[in-house]
Amino acid sequence: MSPSDGAAPARWVPGSGEARRHVLVAVVNNRPGVLNRVASLMRARNFNIESLAVGHTERPDVSRMTITLWGDDVAVEQVAKQLYKLIDVLKVQDVSAERRIEHELALIKVNAGSRTRKEVLAIVEMYRARVVDVAADALVIEATGTEEEIDALVALVRGFGIKEMVRTGSIVMVRGAQAVEVNA
Amino acid sequence: MRMTKSERAAAPAERTVGQSAARHARDGHLPGAGSAAARAVEEARARMFQSARPRRRTRIGADVVCEAILRQGVDVIFGYPGGVILPLYDVFADHPQLRHILVRHEQAAGHAADGYARATGKVGVCLATSGPAATNLVTAIGTAMLDSVPIVAITGNVPAALLGKDAFQEIDITGITLPITKHNWLVRDADELPRVFAEAFHIARTGRPGPVHIDITKDALQGETRAEHPATVSLPGFRPNLDGHARQLRAAAALIDAAQRPVVLAGRGVLVADAAADLRAFAEKAQIPVAHTLLGIGAIDETHPLGYGYMGMHGWKHVNRAIQEADLLVALGMRFDDRVTGKVSTFAPHARIIHVDIDPAEIGKNVSVDVPIVGDVGRVLRALLPLVRERKPEERGAYFEHLAAMRRESESSSWHGSGAWRDGLLSADFVVARIGEATGHDATLVSDVGQNQMWMARYAGFRRPHSHISSGGLGTMGYAVPAAMGAAVGRPEKETWAIVGDGGFQMTMQELATLVQDRIPVRIAILDNKRLGMIRQWQEIVYAGNYHSASLLGPDYVKLAAAYAIPAFKASTPEQVDEAIAGARAADGPALVWFEIAQEQNVFPMMPAGKGLSDLIESWEGANE
Numbered sequence: 001m002s003p004s005d006g007a008a009p010a011r012w013v014p015g016s017g018e019a020r021r022h023v024l025v026a027v028v029n030n031r032p033g034v035l036n037r038v039a040s041l042m043r044a045r046n047f048n049i050e051s052l053a054v055g056h057t058e059r060p061d062v063s064r065m066t067i068t069l070w071g072d073d074v075a076v077e078q079v080a081k082q083l084y085k086l087i088d089v090l091k092v093q094d095v096s097a098e099r100r101i102e103h104e105l106a107l108i109k110v111n112a113g114s115r116t117r118k119e120v121l122a123i124v125e126m127y128r129a130r131v132v133d134v135a136a137d138a139l140v141i142e143a144t145g146t147e148e149e150i151d152a153l154v155a156l157v158r159g160f161g162i163k164e165m166v167r168t169g170s171i172v173m174v175r176g177a178q179a180v181e182v183n184a
Numbered sequence: 185m186r187m188t189k190s191e192r193a194a195a196p197a198e199r200t201v202g203q204s205a206a207r208h209a210r211d212g213h214l215p216g217a218g219s220a221a222a223r224a225v226e227e228a229r230a231r232m233f234q235s236a237r238p239r240r241r242t243r244i245g246a247d248v249v250c251e252a253i254l255r256q257g258v259d260v261i262f263g264y265p266g267g268v269i270l271p272l273y274d275v276f277a278d279h280p281q282l283r284h285i286l287v288r289h290e291q292a293a294g295h296a297a298d299g300y301a302r303a304t305g306k307v308g309v310c311l312a313t314s315g316p317a318a319t320n321l322v323t324a325i326g327t328a329m330l331d332s333v334p335i336v337a338i339t340g341n342v343p344a345a346l347l348g349k350d351a352f353q354e355i356d357i358t359g360i361t362l363p364i365t366k367h368n369w370l371v372r373d374a375d376e377l378p379r380v381f382a383e384a385f386h387i388a389r390t391g392r393p394g395p396v397h398i399d400i401t402k403d404a405l406q407g408e409t410r411a412e413h414p415a416t417v418s419l420p421g422f423r424p425n426l427d428g429h430a431r432q433l434r435a436a437a438a439l440i441d442a443a444q445r446p447v448v449l450a451g452r453g454v455l456v457a458d459a460a461a462d463l464r465a466f467a468e469k470a471q472i473p474v475a476h477t478l479l480g481i482g483a484i485d486e487t488h489p490l491g492y493g494y495m496g497m498h499g500w501k502h503v504n505r506a507i508q509e510a511d512l513l514v515a516l517g518m519r520f521d522d523r524v525t526g527k528v529s530t531f532a533p534h535a536r537i538i539h540v541d542i543d544p545a546e547i548g549k550n551v552s553v554d555v556p557i558v559g560d561v562g563r564v565l566r567a568l569l570p571l572v573r574e575r576k577p578e579e580r581g582a583y584f585e586h587l588a589a590m591r592r593e594s595e596s597s598s599w600h601g602s603g604a605w606r607d608g609l610l611s612a613d614f615v616v617a618r619i620g621e622a623t624g625h626d627a628t629l630v631s632d633v634g635q636n637q638m639w640m641a642r643y644a645g646f647r648r649p650h651s652h653i654s655s656g657g658l659g660t661m662g663y664a665v666p667a668a669m670g671a672a673v674g675r676p677e678k679e680t681w682a683i684v685g686d687g688g689f690q691m692t693m694q695e696l697a698t699l700v701q702d703r704i705p706v707r708i709a710i711l712d713n714k715r716l717g718m719i720r721q722w723q724e725i726v727y728a729g730n731y732h733s734a735s736l737l738g739p740d741y742v743k744l745a746a747a748y749a750i751p752a753f754k755a756s757t758p759e760q761v762d763e764a765i766a767g768a769r770a771a772d773g774p775a776l777v778w779f780e781i782a783q784e785q786n787v788f789p790m791m792p793a794g795k796g797l798s799d800l801i802e803s804w805e806g807a808n809e
Contacts, residue, residue: 009533084544
């Protein structure tokens with residue numbers, strides 16, 4: 001009656017698959033403390049967030065978070081399920097497989113004296129970024145684009161000396177007419 | 185310089201030394217002096233000391249709290265008063281239907297609410313003031329979280345204007361309980377209390393149950409309100425799925441019909457869903473043996489022909505072997521805790537897995553499954569029942585014979601005695617078995633954590649749901665006595681025993697006074713081996729006999745009980761056991777039995793940490809005889 005003693009294959013352990021980058025959209029109640037709940041859950045469950053951006057939406061009562069993180073598909077599904085358990089989380093969608101617009105905004109303060117300013121401006125032009133502040137020996141560049149585009153811009157202007165930089169983290173929207181909808 | 189009030193108010197804005205001094209005299213050292221916010225802070229500080237209500241009064245937040253609890257069908261709360269929660273105590277006399285039990289430590293209030301909830305299936309309520317009282321609840325809230333127990337924890341907080349100012353006994357308790365509750369609230373306005381309480385009870389008991397916490401500022405408790413209790417709650421972010429997906433149900437039925445060596449793994453979800461009868465009907469129709477987790481004890485009568493027994497780290501060897509040999513596991517309301525699976529990569533290597541749980545996050549969390557079914561265990565079983573083929577026991581003849589042979593071998597092993605029998609010492613498993621028999625296997629038995637917990641789970645013999653209560657997930661020592669207190673209050677028609685080690689008992693034995701003052705008839709069985717038994721066992725087996733802090737001194741427990749006027753009995757040999765149990769059962773009110781058990785008895789079998797269910801240790805140093 002016992003199964004043959006042949007070696008059974010080892011049972012697969014969830015989370016042991018190949019990690020890749022995922023983008024989650026979470027629609028949450030626009031209430032004090034909700035960001036704390038999400039952040040606390042991520043920390044407590046040992047999930048590592050790459051970026052988290054939060055802001056208003058078309059509805060005043062809800063906010064939208066874009067969370068990028070690395071993990072295998074099962075681990076990220078677990079993140080989504082745990083997020084769902086938060087009462088203030090209305091909807092979670094993994095849009096990693098969707099055609100999407102995924103942009104972030106960066107402000108970069110670059111050294112640019114009279115000798116180098118032209119060069120910096122040329123790069124700004126090339127990347128369709130814009131200059132939002134000019135001082136005697138520095139410029140503030142505002143750029144939007146994908147993470148890779150911003151990375152490339154940063155790599156190019158790094159040589160001039162970046163005095164200060166801030167990036168928002170990605171926000172995302174699926175292309176086409178389909179929307180991340182919340183049943184309310 | 186003298187100024188009248190009106191002159192001061194009309195003084196020009198430009199600052200002179202004299203005017204500055206006058207401002208100082210008026211507003212003291214208050215930051216932002218003169219602003220509305222600063223005035224609110226000062227008024228709140230003043231009101232902390234003058235708060236007695238007038239004799240004739242209107243409805244205030246504290247009344248709403250009492251009304252809301254009663255509306256939810258709960259008529260008892262376990263609590264402890266303190267500064268900012270006093271407005272609630274001030275109105276208790278006006279709500280006489282609500283029984284308040286004064287504990288001796290807030291942790292016990294939480295565990296009592298938990299024991300009440302587990303014994304009754306209702307929501308338990310505990311109450312504490314701010315600061316240290318609120319942090320004392322934390323262990324109990326965590327205990328309820330890990331075991332999915334519905335409790336509502338209520339704390340007071342300082343007046344809203346003082347929040348964040350490190351006022352006396354202020355602490356960010358909602359920040360602390362955030363990760364160990366299903367949800368929590370900080371209420372600063374009496375008008376919000378009806379809605380918050382309705383949501384809190386709904387969330388605590390709905391879907392996968394769990395603890396919630398409501399922190400209420402003192403001014404919200406004292407504020408006048410006409411807000412009405414809502415008939416329904418609106419929580420778009422909280423809609424648990426109750427019914428299994430039809431396609432998955434069909435897939436499950438196909439696997440069940442095809443399985444040759446199936447085993448059901450029953451967890452606490454079966455009890456929560458009140459689905460013991462559904463489980464029995466399902467198991468009988470498909471003829472599947474039922475193993476259960478620690479918290480699944482009582483899901484099936486252990487004497488039922490299909491009741492196969494307790495699984496996991498200290499579970500029965502035959503049960504773990506059956507799981508390791510199974511070709512199908514039907515997991516019902518259990519979460520594949522590491523104490524159940526051991527090393528996942530070697531867990532049930534031949535088995536496909538059907539996993540039914542109301543919490544989708546549990547499915548695929550610890551173990552990957554073949555058929556996931558999100559839903560209430562009872563509803564899923566009722567939907568599954570007509571889909572599975574009916575079998576006769578004879579159809580599984582060879583399988584059942586094999587299971588029976590494994591069981592005979594496992595049960596005839598003499599691990600449990602660990603040599604105690606030979607030496608004529610009192611053996612813990614014998615004590616626990618005698619308590620089970622003496623109470624007709626119908627009492628509510630509450631264990632603590634450690635060896636006593638495993639002995640009770642293995643040897644007491646359970647027949648009915650909710651007769652076994654224990655802190656499984658968090659493993660909270662000190663749980664038994666206060667939880668038994670709550671269980672006895674919730675189910676007074678059932679005899680209630682706390683079975684506790686000498687270590688755990690000394691953690692919460694202050695509650696003896698509560699048992700006496702509120703006449704709560706808990707029988708306490710202390711299994712005293714003068715050791716932290718499970719620590720000693722691990723140090724013996726896993727840490728090469730390198731004992732440290734495993735021995736502990738205890739008092740004379742009979743004298744201790746006498747100091748509380750609690751009848752006490754003592755048994756040090758097997759012959760004295762039945763009489764001591766009978767003495768405690770005959771007592772009118774709480775009673776205590778001091779069992780001096782063998783000092784170095786181990787719980788076997790034992791799955792060492794990091795190993796799998798096939799790696800059970802069954803003996804040590806000849807102690808298996």
